[in-house]
Amino acid sequence: MNSLDPRVSRLPQVGQEGKIFPKAPLDQFGTYEVFVQSKEGKPFQHEGIVHAPNLELAYVLAKETFTRRFTCVSLYVVDTRDVFVSPLTDGNRNVYDLLDDVNDDEGKNKFEIYHLAKRGKQHMYAGTVVAASVGGALSKAKAQFGKEKIVYNVWAIETSNIRFTQHEERELWLTLPEKKFRDAAEYKGGGKLKNFLESSSKS
């Protein structure tokens, strides 16, 4: 391959002249959900997913995929299959009204509860409840945080399945505020072009 990018020119040849091969089957990793805390005291918010072979690598890859710009003080990841999702409502319908009450007072498992408060926005952390099952957790969430505003969708994640940021790992984002060069808007190309055009028209 002949390209202006020398790395492209160095790529290995694909296929063989005169031969046709079937496309190789895809070998895909599973997905993990990524939650980010942008500032101290602010709630965690769902940012997206990463592909990874395991939870720890999901954490490693999520860090650069979702927090290489802007601000971050902490993040966590969980296997997509460990996120329990309610139905989705719209209009003025509170999703909690669609959920059956489950009474499992004896439970000891912690669950993180996430709310979708506006369609098209991200799920935000609403609080943590203790229950024996996901159903019980959602019932407790309804009692504790489900009355004030309309919630369109709710997630429950068992806390023990989450890979959190350890306290000493918070230094991972120590130099992030200085990395403005990663934001395209920080490069004032327009001003440079204007100066260049002005100086060339004078000479």
Next chain:
Amino acid sequence: MNNLPLKELLYKMADDQLILGHRNSEWTGFGPLLEEDIAFSSMAQDKVGHSLALYTLLNQLGESDPDTVAFTRNANQFHNSILTELPNQEYDFSLIRHFLYDTAEALRFEMLTQSSYEPLAQVAKKVRGELRYHTLHAKTWINQLGSATEESISRLQKSLDYAMPFALGIFEESPYEKQIVDNGIFEGEQALKTKWLTRVEEILSNTSLHLPDFKIIHPVTGGRIGKHSEHLQPLLDEMSEVFRIDPGAEW
């Protein structure tokens, strides 16, 4: 004060960061999966940033400005270890090099937080979070692929066997080693190598990988005194191609 020992230390560290940063950036757009492409590219950018911080210290000691130092020297004026200039080959080699080099790099900077040269100690303290990420990334991949499948294990092992003599070249001693140690600038390459070996062994012990026999390995040295492989000059030509078109251009 005679600055030569300090300058020599700063040059070899800065050149290591710049050359490996450039090599690793060659993966941008070609990484094995999108998330890893982003992570590896970010770390490459960090390394180039570290080289800038160190070239800036050199500039304050009377050397040329960072761009001139980075883009206008020839291969024989570079002090990087040969490990950092080797072509990327397959991802298994890049990953092993990243693991071996970054483990040493993180320990070196950690030791330098105690340096008697305060500006260097400040830089070392500042980058600790980035290095924590680099070593976490390297360790996590080595743990995963070093015990995943027969293919991943054998490929990493082959790259490890190939890379080890070059990795030992990281610790090639400076002609000023004694002054550097005596003046408290840095504990020295031997102390670093000992810590590095312990750490590398500790991480590999959780995998199916094993260190090659050190009795039969000869470290590949020369990089620190400007004797490089045939791979460095083409890298420099490529890296400085745009700069050389118009060295005075303002970006």
